[in-house]
Amino acid sequence: MTRRARLLLALAAVLPAAAALWPLWEVRLLAPQYPEGLGMRIFAYTVKGIKPNDLDNINGLNHYIGMMPIHADAIPELRWMPWILALLVLTGVVAAVRNSRRLLMGWLVAFAALALAGLWDFWRWEYNYGHHLDMESAIIVIPGMSYQPPLIGSKQLLNFTASSWPSGAALALGVAFTGAALIWWTSRPRRAAS
Amino acid sequence: MPCSRIRWSILLTALVVTVGCKAPAPQDLVNGDAAKAVYVAPGQYDEFYAFLSGGFSGQVTVYALPSGRQLKTIPVFSQFPENGYGYNEETKPMLETTFGTVPWDDTHHTELSQTDGVPDGRWLFINGNNTPRVARIDLTRFETDEILQIPNAAGGHASPFTTGNSEYIVSATRFSVPIPNADVPIESFKTNFKGTLSFIKADVPGKMDIAFQLLMPGYNYDLGHAGKGPSEGWFFFTTYNTEQAYTKLELNASKNDKDYIAAVNWKLAEQCVKEGKAKAFPSRYAHNYMDPDTRQAKVEFRTSVQMLDPAACPGVVYLLPTPKSPHGVDIDPTGEYIVGGGKLATVIPVHSATKIKAAIAAKAFDGDIGGIPVLKYEATIAGEVQKPGLGPLHTEFDGKGNAYTTMFISSEVVKWKLGTWEVLDRAPTYYSPGHLMIPGGDSKKPWGKYLLALNKITKDRYLPTGGELAQSAQLYDISGDKMKLLLDFPTQGEPHYAQALPASVLKDKQVKFFSLAKNSSPWVTRAESEGNITRAGKAVHIKMIAIRSHFAPDNLEGVEVGDSVYFHVTNIEQDWDILHGFAVLGMNTAELILQPGETRSMLWIPRSPGVYPFYCTDFCSALHQEMQGYIRVSAAGANVPLKANTSAKAATQISRLKAVPQVAEHQHGAAGGR
Numbered sequence: 001m002t003r004r005a006r007l008l009l010a011l012a013a014v015l016p017a018a019a020a021l022w023p024l025w026e027v028r029l030l031a032p033q034y035p036e037g038l039g040m041r042i043f044a045y046t047v048k049g050i051k052p053n054d055l056d057n058i059n060g061l062n063h064y065i066g067m068m069p070i071h072a073d074a075i076p077e078l079r080w081m082p083w084i085l086a087l088l089v090l091t092g093v094v095a096a097v098r099n100s101r102r103l104l105m106g107w108l109v110a111f112a113a114l115a116l117a118g119l120w121d122f123w124r125w126e127y128n129y130g131h132h133l134d135m136e137s138a139i140i141v142i143p144g145m146s147y148q149p150p151l152i153g154s155k156q157l158l159n160f161t162a163s164s165w166p167s168g169a170a171l172a173l174g175v176a177f178t179g180a181a182l183i184w185w186t187s188r189p190r191r192a193a194s
Numbered sequence: 195m196p197c198s199r200i201r202w203s204i205l206l207t208a209l210v211v212t213v214g215c216k217a218p219a220p221q222d223l224v225n226g227d228a229a230k231a232v233y234v235a236p237g238q239y240d241e242f243y244a245f246l247s248g249g250f251s252g253q254v255t256v257y258a259l260p261s262g263r264q265l266k267t268i269p270v271f272s273q274f275p276e277n278g279y280g281y282n283e284e285t286k287p288m289l290e291t292t293f294g295t296v297p298w299d300d301t302h303h304t305e306l307s308q309t310d311g312v313p314d315g316r317w318l319f320i321n322g323n324n325t326p327r328v329a330r331i332d333l334t335r336f337e338t339d340e341i342l343q344i345p346n347a348a349g350g351h352a353s354p355f356t357t358g359n360s361e362y363i364v365s366a367t368r369f370s371v372p373i374p375n376a377d378v379p380i381e382s383f384k385t386n387f388k389g390t391l392s393f394i395k396a397d398v399p400g401k402m403d404i405a406f407q408l409l410m411p412g413y414n415y416d417l418g419h420a421g422k423g424p425s426e427g428w429f430f431f432t433t434y435n436t437e438q439a440y441t442k443l444e445l446n447a448s449k450n451d452k453d454y455i456a457a458v459n460w461k462l463a464e465q466c467v468k469e470g471k472a473k474a475f476p477s478r479y480a481h482n483y484m485d486p487d488t489r490q491a492k493v494e495f496r497t498s499v500q501m502l503d504p505a506a507c508p509g510v511v512y513l514l515p516t517p518k519s520p521h522g523v524d525i526d527p528t529g530e531y532i533v534g535g536g537k538l539a540t541v542i543p544v545h546s547a548t549k550i551k552a553a554i555a556a557k558a559f560d561g562d563i564g565g566i567p568v569l570k571y572e573a574t575i576a577g578e579v580q581k582p583g584l585g586p587l588h589t590e591f592d593g594k595g596n597a598y599t600t601m602f603i604s605s606e607v608v609k610w611k612l613g614t615w616e617v618l619d620r621a622p623t624y625y626s627p628g629h630l631m632i633p634g635g636d637s638k639k640p641w642g643k644y645l646l647a648l649n650k651i652t653k654d655r656y657l658p659t660g661g662e663l664a665q666s667a668q669l670y671d672i673s674g675d676k677m678k679l680l681l682d683f684p685t686q687g688e689p690h691y692a693q694a695l696p697a698s699v700l701k702d703k704q705v706k707f708f709s710l711a712k713n714s715s716p717w718v719t720r721a722e723s724e725g726n727i728t729r730a731g732k733a734v735h736i737k738m739i740a741i742r743s744h745f746a747p748d749n750l751e752g753v754e755v756g757d758s759v760y761f762h763v764t765n766i767e768q769d770w771d772i773l774h775g776f777a778v779l780g781m782n783t784a785e786l787i788l789q790p791g792e793t794r795s796m797l798w799i800p801r802s803p804g805v806y807p808f809y810c811t812d813f814c815s816a817l818h819q820e821m822q823g824y825i826r827v828s829a830a831g832a833n834v835p836l837k838a839n840t841s842a843k844a845a846t847q848i849s850r851l852k853a854v855p856q857v858a859e860h861q862h863g864a865a866g867g868r
Contacts, residue, residue, distance in 0.1 A: 036770075053768040060742060060767070064816070139743075139817060 001104075001187040006096045009104065009183045013092020015176035016085045019044040022168030025122065026050075027149055029058065031159040041167065042122075044081040046072040065147055065158070066138025067129055077121060084114060092180065104184050111177050123151050224679050231671060232681045234261040239701070242633050242694045244646065245304040245318050246667075249688025252299040254320055254331065259633075259644055259694060260669055262683035270329045270338045271299030271322040275784035279338075282786055283760065283795035284715075287491035288482045291325055291343050300324045302351060302690040303417075307396075311358035311422045311638035315699035319354040319363050319396065326350030328365055328394060330402060335705050339484045342402045345477035345499060346373045346390045352418040352431050356396070358638075362405060362460065365392040366415035366431050370438075373409065374477070383440040387412035390501075391431060393460060400483050406467045406500040407475070408458065408511065411564055412438055414447070415456075417522050417588075422638055423529025425547035427461040430532055434519040447519065448538060452571065454513040455523050455534055457550060466507035467500050475501035487714040489792060505565040512554060513563060515571040516543055522588035522629075526597065526612055527638050531576060533589045533597060542586050542599055544615070546576035577615040582608050587628060588691075590635030592642030592672055598635075600627040600647065607647055607670070609677060621677040623668050625651040632672070633694035641696060645670040645677065648689045656684055665689055706770035708791030715793040717762035722746040727838040733758045736825075736838065739766045740774035740788055742815040745808070748823030752836030755800055755829055761786070761808075764793040775811030778825065785811045800827040 001009065023041035028050070030037050038058050039050035047070060049055035059069040072078055088111060095103040130148025135141065140158070147157050154163040166174075234240050240258035243265075248255050252272030256265045273280035273289070280289050280297055289295050299322035306313035318331040326344035331337065344350050349368025356363045370387040372378050378386045389410040395403050414435040421428035436453045439446030466472065477499045484491045504511045514532075520543075522535035532545040553573035560568045585603030592598070596618065599608050605626050609619040629648045633641040652666040664684035671678040710720055719725050719737040725747045727736045734757045739746050745763070753759055763776045765788035776786040778798055786794040800806065810821035828834045 057769045060769075 001096075001099055001101065001183065005183050005187045006099055009180060010093050010096035012176045012179035012183070013089055013096060013107075015172045015179075016088050016092075016169075018172035019082070019085050019169035022172065023048075024167060024169045024173075025164065026167040027162060027164045029160045029162050031161070033159070040070070043078075044085055044169065045078050047075070047078070048072075063137065064139045066133035066135055066141075067147060068132070068134065070129070075125065081118075088114070092176075101184060101187060104180065108177070108181055108184060111180075115173065115177070119151065126151065228678070228680045232260040232262065232669065234258070234263075239697055241697060242641075242644070243697055243700055244631070244633075244692050244694035245306070246648070246685055246689040246692040247301045247304050247320060248686055249302070249665075249690050250300050251687030252301055252322070253687065254301065254304060254318065255686045255689070256336065257683075257685075258697075259646070260680060262667070262669060262681050264686070266336055267686065268331055268336050268338065270301060270320055270331065271296075271327060271341070273297045273784070277787035278784045278794060278796075281784035281796075283797060284490045284793075285484075287493045288338060288341055288484065290482055290493040291327070291480045292345075292478045292495070293325060296325045298324075299327065301687075303354060304691055304693045305354050305356050305363065306693045306695060307360040308356055308358055308637060309360075313634055313637055313693065313695045313699075315695055315703075317360075317399070318693070319356065321350050321353035321365060323349055323351050323353075323368070326353070326365055326367070328354040328363060328396075328402070330396070330399065332399070333700055334703050337484070339399060339486075340402055341480075341482045342394060342404070343479040343481070344392050344394075344404070345479040346375075346407060346475070346501075347371075347392065352391075352415045354394070354396075355418045355420060355429075357420045357429070357460070358422055358426070360397050361395070362393045363396045364418050364420075364429060364431075365394060366390070366418060368414055368416065370412035370414065374475075380440055383412060384438050387438075387440075389413055389415050391415065391418075391429075391456070391458060392499075393429075393463070400486075402481065403496070404479075404499045406463060406472050406502050408463065409501055409503050410456065410511070411436075411566070413453070416520070419523050419525045419636065420460075421525055421529055421532075421547065422527075423547070424551075425525060425529045425532065427459060428547070429458040429460050430523045430525070431456045431458065432516070432520040432523045432534065433513075434521075450518070452515040452517045453519055454568070455516045455520060455532065455545065456566075457512045457514055459510050463502060463507060463510050466502060466510060471506045472500035472502040474498045487712065489708070489713075489715060508565075509554075511566045512550070513566055513568045514545055514550065514574050515560070515568065516545075517541070524589040524591075524597075524636060526591050527593050527640060529638075531612055533599075535587045535589060535599065537585050537587055537602065539586065540581075542579035542582050542589070542610070542615075544576045544578065544612075545574045549576060550574045577613075579608075579610050579615045579617065582610065582617060583620065588630055590630055590632045590645070591640055592632055592635070592645075593640035594642055596642075598630060598632065598645055598672070598677075600630045602626050602628065602650070607645065607677065609672075619676050621670060621679060623647040623649055624655050624666060624682065625649055625653060629691040631692040631694060633696070636693075641694075643671070643673050644680075644694075645672045646692060646694070648685070648692060650688070652684070655682060706790075707768055707772075708789060710764075710766055710768055710791045713764070713791055713793060715762075715764075717760075717764075717795055718793045719762070719764045720766065722766075725838060727752065727836045729757075729836060732756065733760065734836075735760045735762060738763045740764070740776065740810065740821075741766050742772065743810075743817030743821045745776075745810070745821065745823050747838035749839040750823070750825040750837065751828075752834050753800065753825060753827050754832060754834075755803060755827060757800065759798045759800065759825075760795050761798065762793060762795045763788055765790050767791070772814060773812045774814050774821070776808060777811045778808040779806045787812060803827050803829050803832075 023043045025042040028039040038054045130146045149162040242259040244257045246255045254268040269279035305319040307317040326347040330340040332339045344365045347367040348371045350365045351368035352366035354363040367389045370389045372386045373388045391408040393405045395405045413433040416432040418431040433454045435447035516534040517536045517539040520534040521537045524533045534543045558570045558573035583601035583604040587600045589599040610617045627647040631646045647668045649666045652663040669681040719739045767790040774788045
């Protein structure tokens with residue numbers, strides 16, 4: 001890798017650190033009675049309401065359908081994810097310093113695997129929230145209805161339109177991965193000109 | 195205009211004015227684009243908040259302009275069963291006075307606080323006329339926060355007009371009375387009866403107090419306004435009944451050709467008080483204040499005022515002769531012109547601030563009254579508006595050099611030009627306007643787009659509703675040369691006066707709910723698990739939460755007949771416009787309405803054994819009809835143990851909302867035992 005490519009790689013490797021500042025995902029809920037919307041932001045390390053009381057209010061509404069309250073403390077992944085991202089930053093920087101395409105390849109594979117695992121885990125949480133309802137305390141029971149929010153995109157859940165989209169940190173991760181993959185590709189050894 | 199000539203010929207009779215003056219058909223009253231000018235599409239906002247005095251409702255009503263839609267009633271001096279104001283334990287103290295609880299009053303003048311002579315949207319002040327009081331309404335919450343009683347006064351009419359930075363608001367006595375009040379023959383009016391002008395320190399919430407009172411001749415004091423610009427530092431009050439009549443005033447108080455506008459140099463008065471020229475005058479009065487943290491009102495009784503005799507502070511008051519039983523005294527935006535509304539006068543007299551000051555310097559006096567110099571009419575008068583109409587009352591300004599005066603008897607608004615005193619336009623009102631209001635129209639910077647006429651008589655304006663009708667207001671577009679009638683809408687009580695300001699000043703600073711974490715009521719219940727029932731002698735305190743869609747606890751036992759049962763209900767919602775209510779079968783008070791995060795308390799003394807249901811009165815959610823509970827009342831001495839339980843249904847809901855670690859446990863189980 002050229003000096004420039006290594007510098008860019010180091011830069012790309014540091015990008016996942018954006019997750020310390022920005023959320024990975026955003027779920028927004030709109031309903032006739034909530035024209036201003038409710039929403040939550042999923043960070044690598046916590047889940048927060050968009051407005052200060054949004055999460056409590058979402059949990060309050062969810063009690064009608066028997067959905068378990070969403071609390072960051074109940075999601076162990078939020079304790080590991082910062083470390084995984086830190087490891088990703090570290091190994092990416094090491095690949096740049098060591099000038100190792102092999103290490104970079106390994107980094108890319110691990111990154112992709114982790115990203116897919118993360119998405120699957122997120123989907124699984126959504127599935128569980130949406131399907132494992134406490135029917136004892138559910139007030140509104142519609143046979144066959146589940147309340148799984150979409151992974152990406154919008155979906156109508158009773159009176160709410162739930163929209164789920166990647167946010168700042170997820171975009172930073174995407175840029176980091178694409179950037180690093182491009183560097184890997186462009187820095188491939190070329191056949192010497194004859 | 196032939197029509198107005200006919201009106202002149204029947205001066206003061208105010209009888210039939212229809213001779214040769216056919217009223218236009220309703221469809222001819224407005225031009226075609228009026229509907230568009232006042233139509234505010236669904237979901238759109240109006241341009242102005244208008245605060246109308248509720249008159250004999252004792253409240254303030256809030257309307258939106260130009261649509262004329264009513265937004266709210268703010269309870270002030272009258273109990274308000276709709277939200278429990280003056281009935282619940284937290285707000286009952288707001289209505290305390292030295293006369294005991296006074297649950298009603300007659301509000302007259304709304305007054306927005308000002309900065310540099312311009313309405314700033316911090317507070318709205320309003321007076322209680324019958325039992326003289328002034329109130330401060332906070333405009334981030336639209337709630338009455340403070341009420342100050344005015345001692346040594348009767349009929350707080352010339353109130354609560356403000357100085358340019360709301361350093362002071364004023365209150366003058368309508369009725370002169372013995373001061374201090376005493377058992378004297380009414381015939382001793384001329385010797386024993388006096389008036390007072392009160393200056394109330396108003397610039398710090400919770401700290402309203404009477405800075406000083408001026409002891410004045412025994413006249414009726416009617417209205418007031420602070421000077422600005424060249425009249426800065428002066429306050430003007432109209433007087434009538436300078437005849438000092440005490441019976442059949444309609445005749446006996448209308449004899450003098452001129453009464454007075456009292457010009458008070460309040461800066462000098464302030465200085466005289468500071469120099470110790472006022473006397474401490476024993477006077478008991480109440481100051482009621484809503485603590486912002488506990489949201490509980492407190493009463494404190496004060497015992498003295500500083501009473502300043504004008505004789506002890508020469509130059510503090512001058513009297514300006516003004517025809518005839520003047521009502522309004524209105525100062526133009528520049529502060530140069532002081533317009534008197536002589537309700538029985540045939541002209542509108544306008545005094546000049548510059549000429550007043552020159553007349554004082556030149557001692558152009560026409561004698562004195564009890565040591566108060568009377569200035570010569572010719573020395574202070576800037577001009578008179580000739581033939582303005584009949585019964586001029588109040589004037590406001592558009593900031594473009596024009597004045598608008600209401601004519602009570604000839605039922606019209608008259609537009610005239612400051613400086614030339616020529617009448618430019620007249621528009622009929624329906625019927626008999628008292629005050630009129632231009633947003634900011636009494637300030638340094640009027641928003642001179644609309645004019646609202648506030649009428650005293652309604653008659654045929656709306657679908658009839660028996661003998662008692664709503665009052666009426668008319669909105670005019672005054673942006674052009676001619677006034678254009680846009681809208682006619684009914685109003686509550688008697689909207690004596692109104693003030694308005696652009697919506698943008700208030701719209702974005704509204705409190706949407708109270709923080710539960712910051713709720714410091716001694717009776718707050720912050721979580722479902724914290725509700726309880728406790729007894730202290732005959733008093734039983736029940737701490738309870740309300741959340742969609744249950745109370746907790748909701749099954750109560752151990753109460754006995756004759757106990758003082760206090761329900762302390764906290765709405766633990768933290769979301770805008772999610773209110774709950776609370777009412778018990780047979781209660782002898784009004785419901786509680788609970789804003790999110792707020793605690794309110796109701797006192798109930800059960801009279802017979804039985805089981806009494808309570809329920810949520812503010813439709814809160816899809817399960818609102820399920821939001822209810824029971825309280826069991828046993829015979830005195832039955833000794834049923836105290837119990838505060840929750841029903842099975844509420845209990846399952848509660849279990850879900852327990853502290854976080856427990857929820858986490860639950861979570862794992864439900865999510866597949868990870």
